[in-house]
Amino acid sequence: MTEIISIALLDFNKGQLAGLPKNPRFSRDYRYEAMKKSISDCPEMLELRELIVYPYMGRYIVVCGNLRLRACKELGYTELPCKILAPDVAVKKLREYAAKDNISFGENDTDILQNEWDKSELQDWGMEFEPEKPVEEFKERFDSISDDTAVYPLIPKYDEKHELFIIISSNEVDSNWLRERLDMQHMKSYKTGKVSKSNVVDIKDVRHVLQDSNTKS
Template sequence: MTTEFDFKTIQISLLDFNNGQLDGLPKNPRFFRDYRYDAMKKSIEDSPEMLNLRELIVYPVGERYIVVCGNLRLRACKELGYKELPCKVLNPETPVKKLREYATKDNVSFGENDMDVMMNDWDKSELQDWGIEFAPEPEKDEFKERFEAITDETAVYPLIPKYDEKYELFIIMSASEVDSNWLREALDMQHMQSYKTGKVSKSNVVDIKDVRHAIENRNTKS
């Protein structure tokens, strides 16, 4: 079935938003966040000729017209002071099922933009002005950047031995020299066996067996 329509320029005062007033055609579900709506208004201001390239689709009811496709454009144009708009007027005999189909398909965005192409070949500021959304830039994680920049050559003592996956690594942090000295004394870290050389000396990297031994000896003495 080919739906008939006429091209007309219609006074805005005769155009009604789709609020569900036509039996069988639910209220228009489309809405934009404020920033996207503002972008659409700016797009109309910058390129008003687009209204002639993509007219509102309306359905006649008596002397008035219900906007089937383009409710948000109508709202924006009202706020911008338009008095009339180009429209495609559907045949009054158009089945209401077709009206639902048009309203739904007008709100569907088929396909996806290739963001790599858009970022590299297009002007991002222009695209944003025209309503294209980009994913927000991730927040900068300075600690993660510093951590990932560490190499074996630039790593700061203590170095962490590489254990097999079946073992667990425990890290104890101290922001106080008092706490650091207490831990060294409690675990006798001045006399720990080096995981690298096997020699007994001061170490900030200790094996759990040495920690357990220190705690058990401490408990025995007390």
């Protein structure tokens, strides 16, 4: 049975009914604000999807629609359309209704949403989209080859014409030792031209250091 009920008689589900845990649903601020805007822009949806309430001690516990009730209170509503459950509905059923109301069944076809719907409208109505992943530089070049044949590092200046060697350091002590040994504390940056600490060294500099070391020994 559906009736228009004064908001003053509607109670949030706070677990006051034995066997019905308090409403687990919450919403992040931006999603909640989007829902409020949706109600404000399209109030007739409240009649199409009324709150589901259970009579309790002369009042009504909102079983489904607690967030909508909160939003409507903030928007200044004084009464709302509600579907009233019969007093003899089993508490187990109330739990089932509350849980299922918070479950989103199915998935959206992202291709249809992107190509046949207006994305800005959907976002305005509260639908969320995954953030677009930034295009990785050189991604296409390396997608077609396996890990054991990939060329590193992915730096514009260093292309396939360079043979590259990777030295791995798991701690700062070893890293600083290597930079000092190879004089990498005073390398000219290939990006800015400034002299500073670097992780990139030319093989000629390594060769020079090794030759000096052999001469001294």
